[in-house]
Amino acid sequence: MKLTGIELRRVGMPLVAPFRTSFGVQHERDVLLVRVVTDQAEGWGECVAMGDPLYSPEYVDAAADVLRRFLIPALGDADRLTADRVGHVLHGFKGHRMAKCALEAAVLDAELRAEGRPLARELGAVRDSVPCGVSVGIMDSVPELLDAVSGYIDAGYVRIKLKIEPGWDVEPVRAVRERFGDELLLQVDANTAYTLADAGQLARLDPFDLLLIEQPLDEEDVLGHAQLAKLVTTPICLDESITSAATAAAAISLGACRIVNIKPGRVGGYLEARRIHDVCMAHGIAVWCGGMLETGIGRAANVALAALPGFTLPGDTSASDRYFSTDITEPFVLDAGYLTVPTGPGLGVAPLSDQLDAVTTSTEWISL
Numbered sequence: 225m226k227l228t229g230i231e232l233r234r235v236g237m238p239l240v241a242p243f244r245t246s247f248g249v250q251h252e253r254d255v256l257l258v259r260v261v262t263d264q265a266e267g268w269g270e271c272v273a274m275g276d277p278l279y280s281p282e283y284v285d286a287a288a289d290v291l292r293r294f295l296i297p298a299l300g301d302a303d304r305l306t307a308d309r310v311g312h313v314l315h316g317f318k319g320h321r322m323a324k325c326a327l328e329a330a331v332l333d334a335e336l337r338a339e340g341r342p343l344a345r346e347l348g349a350v351r352d353s354v355p356c357g358v359s360v361g362i363m364d365s366v367p368e369l370l371d372a373v374s375g376y377i378d379a380g381y382v383r384i385k386l387k388i389e390p391g392w393d394v395e396p397v398r399a400v401r402e403r404f405g406d407e408l409l410l411q412v413d414a415n416t417a418y419t420l421a422d423a424g425q426l427a428r429l430d431p432f433d434l435l436l437i438e439q440p441l442d443e444e445d446v447l448g449h450a451q452l453a454k455l456v457t458t459p460i461c462l463d464e465s466i467t468s469a470a471t472a473a474a475a476i477s478l479g480a481c482r483i484v485n486i487k488p489g490r491v492g493g494y495l496e497a498r499r500i501h502d503v504c505m506a507h508g509i510a511v512w513c514g515g516m517l518e519t520g521i522g523r524a525a526n527v528a529l530a531a532l533p534g535f536t537l538p539g540d541t542s543a544s545d546r547y548f549s550t551d552i553t554e555p556f557v558l559d560a561g562y563l564t565v566p567t568g569p570g571l572g573v574a575p576l577s578d579q580l581d582a583v584t585t586s587t588e589w590i591s592l
């Protein structure tokens with residue numbers, strides 16, 4: 225397969241409602257899409273970096289820059305390029321995993337479309353549909369939170385995740401547990417908002433039978449999570465801390481987590497995401513697929529990944545309308561709490577040109 229050129233396309237998509245986390249409030253997504261054109265097919269990848277470096281060090285303008293100046297030229301210089309070589313070709317460039325993921329995913333999509341093979345089968349999917357959870361932001365009041373949670377339960381979501389931060393943790397969790405009962409699958413995500421000194425406060429969540437506490441401490445404080453794990457009974461799940469199969473193995477060996485949230489963008493691609501899945505399964509660590517408010521392009525790939533055998537907990541692979549009134553692909557619609565894994569070649573979905581053009585803010589063609 226010969227690469228002939230790559231398009232960097234920026235789209236701006238308003239969120240259906242503001243999404244508040246411990247690191248700020250998001251009102252829209254400024255998304256970078258990568259389209260790889262080859263002599264046999266074209267492929268799409270989505271860069272999940274935010275507009276600002278608040279979730280991780282990456283941000284979308286930096287991703288576009290590193291792709292334009294370093295990553296794409298490196299691919300252009302490679303001969304006999306295949307998707308499983310992209311990570312090796314780009315390895316010399318440090319970090320920028322979300323940018324690398326988007327590029328590798330687009331090459332993989334093109335390769336699989338050319339060969340007529342679905343991404344799900346390539347990754348090792350064992351299910352035709354996946355159960356979906358939903359991430360619920362920090363709200364202005366408990367009544368507002370209960371209304372939002374009620375709406376998501378009515379929509380069919382099988383698991384509720386509440387964003388928490390100091391001052392918004394025990395009270396909202398207690399209110400949701402009391403209103404919706406003990407059967408509701410419930411977990412929390414702190415996005416690094418606490419320190420080890422908050423262990424006592426986090427231990428106050430233990431009576432509520434949560435599935436997990438996601439990333440309570442700083443992403444670089446793996447040892448702190450191991451110490452925290454001895455002070456709370458609720459399982460610790462890591463998100464921001466897990467950037468590769470190696471860091472997953474280290475975190476598991478240190479007892480820093482019992483569960484891992486896998487996000488292909490955070491770890492550099494879907495092939496590394498599968499390697500993390502394999503490492504975790506070998507250690508008996510449950511994994512689930514995290515979300516970065518993707519368009520249908522990233523959502524299609526995440527649903528394929530979430531169908532692998534070790535993904536035993538519902539992910540944040542929510543329906544398109546959790547975030548967008550109109551998606552740039554055919555929308556992903558919840559069916560009794562499940563999303564169907566695409567079966568077409570590659571991603572199995574492609575942008576709808578009218579929708580894509582309506583939200584495009586810039587496009588740039590790079591010849592190879």
Ligand SMILES: CC(=O)N[C@@H](Cc1ccc2ccccc2c1)C(=O)O
Pocket residue numbers: 243245250253272273274279359413415463514515516517540
């Ligand atoms: C679904 C979910 O909670 N995702 C992230 C946090 C997050 C929140 C808001 C975002 C806005 C733009 C881009 C990425 C974002 C990621 C998480 O699990 O930690």
Ligand SMILES: [Mg+2]
Pocket residue numbers: 413415438439463464485514
């Ligand atoms: Mg998280």
